[in-house]
Amino acid sequence: MAISKRKKAQYRRIAVYVLSVVALLAVALVVDWGRLQGAMFKWDIVVEQFPDILLSAGKNTLIFTILGFAGGLSFGLLFALMRLSTVRPYRWFAATYIEIFRGIPLLVTLLILGFGIPIATGWRWPNPYLQGAVPLALVASAYMAETIRAGIEAVPKGQMEAARSLGMSYSRAMITIIIPQALRIIVPPLTNEFVLLIKDTSLISVLGVTAGTRDLARFGRDGVNSTANATPLIVAGLVYLAMTVPLTQLVAWMERREKAASR
Amino acid sequence: MNSDIVVNITNLNKSFGDNHVLRGIDLQVQRGEVVCIIGPSGSGKSTLLRCVNMLETPTAGTVVVLGRDLTDIDCDIDEARAHIGMVFQQFNLFPHMTALENVCVAQRKVLKRSADEAAKIAHGLLARVGLVEKDNAYPAQLSGGQQQRVAIARAIVMRPRLLLADEPTCNLDSASGSEVIEVIERLNRDGITLVVVTHDQNLGDRATRHIRMVDGQIDSDQR
Numbered sequence: 001m002a003i004s005k006r007k008k009a010q011y012r013r014i015a016v017y018v019l020s021v022v023a024l025l026a027v028a029l030v031v032d033w034g035r036l037q038g039a040m041f042k043w044d045i046v047v048e049q050f051p052d053i054l055l056s057a058g059k060n061t062l063i064f065t066i067l068g069f070a071g072g073l074s075f076g077l078l079f080a081l082m083r084l085s086t087v088r089p090y091r092w093f094a095a096t097y098i099e100i101f102r103g104i105p106l107l108v109t110l111l112i113l114g115f116g117i118p119i120a121t122g123w124r125w126p127n128p129y130l131q132g133a134v135p136l137a138l139v140a141s142a143y144m145a146e147t148i149r150a151g152i153e154a155v156p157k158g159q160m161e162a163a164r165s166l167g168m169s170y171s172r173a174m175i176t177i178i179i180p181q182a183l184r185i186i187v188p189p190l191t192n193e194f195v196l197l198i199k200d201t202s203l204i205s206v207l208g209v210t211a212g213t214r215d216l217a218r219f220g221r222d223g224v225n226s227t228a229n230a231t232p233l234i235v236a237g238l239v240y241l242a243m244t245v246p247l248t249q250l251v252a253w254m255e256r257r258e259k260a261a262s263r
Numbered sequence: 264m265n266s267d268i269v270v271n272i273t274n275l276n277k278s279f280g281d282n283h284v285l286r287g288i289d290l291q292v293q294r295g296e297v298v299c300i301i302g303p304s305g306s307g308k309s310t311l312l313r314c315v316n317m318l319e320t321p322t323a324g325t326v327v328v329l330g331r332d333l334t335d336i337d338c339d340i341d342e343a344r345a346h347i348g349m350v351f352q353q354f355n356l357f358p359h360m361t362a363l364e365n366v367c368v369a370q371r372k373v374l375k376r377s378a379d380e381a382a383k384i385a386h387g388l389l390a391r392v393g394l395v396e397k398d399n400a401y402p403a404q405l406s407g408g409q410q411q412r413v414a415i416a417r418a419i420v421m422r423p424r425l426l427l428a429d430e431p432t433c434n435l436d437s438a439s440g441s442e443v444i445e446v447i448e449r450l451n452r453d454g455i456t457l458v459v460v461t462h463d464q465n466l467g468d469r470a471t472r473h474i475r476m477v478d479g480q481i482d483s484d485q486r
Contacts, residue, residue, distance in 0.1 A: 158355035161318050162414075166369035167345030167421060176372055180359050 045231040049223065053232075056212070057219035058239055060129075064201040064215060067133035069194055072140025079145035081174070084152060094145065101142035107203050110135045114207040128213040132204035140197055147193065151186035152178055188258070191251045195244045202240075216240060267294045268327075269425050269456045270315060275324035277310055284310045286479040288324070294424075297457045299470030307479040308460045312427050315458065316347045329424060345373055348418035348455075352430035354410045356402040362389060362413045363398040366420050373421070388416040392446050408439025415446055419455070426450060428459040432466055444469060 003011075082094035101109065113135040118124055125131035155178050163173035202217035209218060216236045223232025270292035277285040284307045292298055300308045313319040314326055317333050317340055326333045331343050356365050366385035370376040376384070386398060392412040402410050411431060418426060428447070432440035444466050451457055461467060475483040 156353075156355075158351055158353050159357065162349070162351065162355035162357070162417075164341075165316055165318065165344055165347070165349035166417070167341050167373045168369065169341050172372055176368060177357055181357075184359070 040230045040234050042229055042231045045227050045229055046235055049232055049235045053219055053235060053239060057214055057216045060213055061201050061215045063129055064133050064204055065197045068136035068140050068197050071137025072144050075141035076144030076148050079141060080148035083149050098142045098145055101139050106139050106200055109139055110203055128209055132207055136200060144193055147186050147189045151182035154185050155181045188251045188254045191247055195247050198243050269294050269329060271327040273325050275314060276322045277314060277319060278322045284479050288481060292456060292458060294456055296472055297451050297470045298472045298474060299467050300460045300474045300476060302476035306476040308476050309429055312429055312460050315427055316344050316349055345421045346423050348423035348426040350414050350418050350428040350431045352433050354414045356410055356414055358402050361399050361401055365413055366417045370420055388420055392416045407435045408442050411443050412446055425456045430460055432463045
């Protein structure tokens with residue numbers, strides 16, 4: 001007798017569970033856990049990382065992120081409005097900017113602005129935080145401009161028409177009516193952008209930063225060099241997770257709430 | 264020019280690309296009239312209405328409202344629009360503001376009234392359209408008829424002498440529609456001229472003039 005489709009699906013599910021358990025057991029038996037812990041999670045080195053990894057490196061990562069986010073949001077809003085403008089040169093300028101900064105890897109932008117421009121012009125960055133945060137903000141603004149533009153376009157057209165028919169100017173209607181509504185729509189994607197920025201700050205470590213402005217990734221790397229052990233990088237990774245996971249969970253919660261509200 | 268003419272449209276044309284929606288409309292509306300525009304869908308009635316406050320920019324022709332030529336490049340369109348109220352089929356209330364704030368926002372931002380003064384006037388207007396104790400309700404908490412009455416209060420807060428309405432009762436059940444029609448009638452008795460696009464027989468019965476549009480032209484005009 002032929003097996004029914006549902007029966008077949010059931011067998012397949014059981015097979016997947018069994019295989020997963022076998023694979024896990026195999027890994028657990030094959031790996032030399034003692035050696036792995038000695039090389040990657042040595043407890044006395046873990047303890048050694050604190051409190052500097054939080055008070056100095058973690059703080060610096062947050063400073064880079066917040067500066068990058070604030071700058072990215074301001075310029076992103078500006079470029080979003082330019083993209084939506086009826087003035088063609090504004091649209092062209094914003095579209096070109098967005099294409100360029102989304103098309104070049106952040107690492108390359110960091111090197112060009114952080115090293116290239118000072119070498120070419122003799123000009124020096126007045127502050128090591130700015131040296132890392134400005135390129136980050138420029139790239140972030142290109143991404144955020146598209147997010148904000150999508151948010152503004154998601155506000156029904158009738159809202160602008162109602163505001164204009166009350167005698168509000170275009171900019172007044174944007175500020176009072178459209179942008180507050182767009183912000184609600186774009187808070188989840190902007191929070192995701194914040195998470196991306198937290199991680200992207202790790203690239204700033206390629207710029208020669210001073211001990212006081214080292215970010216988490218650089219702190220971990222320097223720790224690896226001084227201890228000849230991978231533990232500092234693992235700890236740095238855990239600190240990143242401690243920052244990003246609450247935020248991604250927050251986004252998931254906001255999206256669930258939004259879904260429930262629109263039902 | 265006769266000051267009793269509220270709207271004076273001459274040779275109005277509007278195209279969207281190849282689509283010639285309005286073909287040479289001439290129309291005068293006198294003070295105190297209730298003009299009802301009817302016609303099959305796609306005949307250009309909404310576009311005509313939206314040209315009266317320049318939500319659509321005419322391709323050719325002139326639109327003079329309350330003595331101002333809105334098609335003149337020197338015309339301050341924001342200032343002119345403040346004298347023309349507009350009510351929409353979808354209400355278009357601002358969802359992030361309460362009923363009271365919806366009626367306050369233009370007073371605060373356009374007329375620069377103080378918050379207290381604006382709130383007092385808004386409260387009075389909401390009462391006038393029959394909404395009591397709904398000041399702090401958000402649009403989503405109101406029924407369709409209540410939302411449309413907030414929208415009317417919002418539109419008349421600028422003391423317009425002309426009110427445009429695009430299918431104001433189309434999304435309402437007949438009881439809510441009747442409430443809205445009552446409010447509109449009362450406004451007309453208070454001296455506001457009305458131009459209404461509608462399919463609603465009930466609303467049409469209250470009109471003093473019926474204009475029928477077909478293919479972007481005025482087919483008939485009966486007082």
